[in-house]
Amino acid sequence: MQNIYQQMGDAELASALQELEHEVAEVKARGLKLDMARGKPAPDQVDISRPMLDILNSSSDLTDEGVDCSNYGCFEGIPSARRLAAEFLGCPVDQTLVLGSSSLLIEHDICDMFWRTGTCGNAPWSAYAAAHEGATVKFLCPAPGYDRHFGISAELGAENVTVPMTDEGPDMDEIERLVAADDSIKAIWLVPKYSNPTGVTFSDEVVRRLVGMKTAAPDFRILWDNAYCVHDLYDETDELLNVFDAAREAGNEDRVVAFASTSKITFPGAGVGFVGASPAVIAEFSRHMKAGLIGADKLNQLRHVRFLPDMDAVHAHMKRHAEFLRPKFEAVEQKLTEGLGDTGCATWTHPRGGYFVSFDGPEGSAKRVGALCAELGVKLTPAGATFPGGNDPRDTNIRIAPSYPSVSELETALDVLVLATRYVAAQLAQEERA
């Protein structure tokens, strides 16, 4: 279907372009400086976790169920934190490790283990090329997705393979077809709930197909980054099937490695990261990590579990986060609907949680829209970043991160995005005729 600019007559389009150029010049003159680039909570939102800083003081009991959190030891994480991690991840306590402040780093480290030493008795992924005439190990990357995931596998030297996202999760027909035929496909990156950036929560069927599908590689791994597992915007929340239960039922327990952290619950970058996996994979990862780590920061684990002792406390805290985020997501929805809703120039997602809205303009528009927004003082996640190698094949996708600016700044930034999208859409319509 054509957008409004494509539908215009030549004179009408020329006049619309002139009008839009005028608006662009006006906005440029305002010298804006706004940032919708990264999924960072706003300072006032972060401040709701400040009471956690009062929890440990010089006279506190620094033990957790007999573990002295002020000295070396307890590699696997303190007992209370592991119990909380098990609830986050949906697996038994024994199958968890509570490590440092970054789940991304745990993801990196476990992929590094797969790469260097292999998993469950299979050859190291780094050895694949030598044994297969230079063929490289591949990671499946449902896209739009999370750029830092794709960065981890790229840095290892793997080939990232783009697969489409649908509104129920990744395109399972395509994935099943690929993994059944190619044993160089060793892993898939997934954000199963309120996915980054689409906000999609995987359907039960998608989860079951992921854990049940036949893979040519015996050591295929699902990298299940449940970063937004409790990051609901509304009382009525998306529900995600327990992936560990489903994997066990399917007889593919070793396939799933799940991650979560408190980074967007307490303090971003100063939280606690968790990993959960089958007994075999947790055991091998523990051995691997113990070569370099006596134990993670147990005082920060203790601070966290005393602040958020159970899931009820977590959910209550997340409701307070939602009060900051909901108006911002609603502002995105409203501004985009008002500015682009009847233009045919764009589509976008309507997440009920997480940190992002995924926005698609006309084909070939995203890089130009991003550049124009930058010129107008609005910083966006670089166009293409949501695809492996920064290569969005249709150049349509922009990730909107509404959390950091205030609502009024956000509204201004969205006005700019709307204007830039309309202007580029009109330019493209003009260029089609040239």
Next chain:
Amino acid sequence: MQNIYQQMGDAELASALQELEHEVAEVKARGLKLDMARGKPAPDQVDISRPMLDILNSSSDLTDEGVDCSNYGCFEGIPSARRLAAEFLGCPVDQTLVLGSSSLLIEHDICDMFWRTGTCGNAPWSAYAAAHEGATVKFLCPAPGYDRHFGISAELGAENVTVPMTDEGPDMDEIERLVAADDSIKAIWLVPKYSNPTGVTFSDEVVRRLVGMKTAAPDFRILWDNAYCVHDLYDETDELLNVFDAAREAGNEDRVVAFASTSKITFPGAGVGFVGASPAVIAEFSRHMKAGLIGADKLNQLRHVRFLPDMDAVHAHMKRHAEFLRPKFEAVEQKLTEGLGDTGCATWTHPRGGYFVSFDGPEGSAKRVGALCAELGVKLTPAGATFPGGNDPRDTNIRIAPSYPSVSELETALDVLVLATRYVAAQLAQEERA
């Protein structure tokens, strides 16, 4: 020279053995349970850092020179912490990174980078074998040394090569000979001040030879774990040459990678770890780490720099640690001198800092002494652990870690070590005659 048991006549030795057996049985009956295994500070010593837990509270300013420590960002570490790290490491601020709570993990991660991706344009160390008919990359391991260092290179798949320690540092004649001839030797593990476990501080000449020597490998790296850089027991401290200055003078700036942490300054396992290296190596390590890390825990960095804002504060704090440690080291010296001083059965080091005393019994004694101590309720670092692969070729070395027990527990534990050493020495003398 023969020890007292070797010098005895047969009857005298038999009677001495009977006497020792009797003492051993008496001690066994006491059912002791003491631990001299790891370099952990004692609980009362750790408690001197508790005031650090009062430093950040819910109303604190959480910024450091404009950096918001409560949100994502600032991968390289907060400005104040980097300045402190630069003083610890003896290199410019720009050449430091302040990361998570474990310097051991930083050591692991940078070795992993050398292994997987190489350094300064050279081939990955993992590629050496394929290019050299299966020959493995080697790490030099001055021994007795730190078991966890040797564990990192072993886990990577490198071959650990033992070189002797002298009372001025590692045996430089041997090291120069090895590295000049063999380009598979890529690195050396070093604890340059109050070394683990000998307590030796490297002489200026050793430092200069290490940074100046000709190496067949262009990508040879010195892994300079300055874990005990401020861990003096006495006002008169050992002095260590600045390795970065010396390396620059020698034109081998890229050779040195230095590490330190606050683990035995504030809270073990919950401190802050640092790394310093040449601009080129820090830049490549930053790129490597950024694939998996947005930033380390900046709130813990902030807590640390407000508690210990400069080196004067650090040294004042370390003097308080020394008050706990000095009597323990002096108890070791006294008990060993009293119990073994005129026997010819053992030698030991007399460190002026650090966490360990290195003890050598008769050849072929260490495993038996360790097993007997365990039977008598005294846990020691496993005999051999101070050598790569746990293989002490002469089976003489035991690492004494006096920090964790109280002075009176320590005295009891040392009485047991003395008894076990005498008993095993007498047994060995007996066996020599059989």
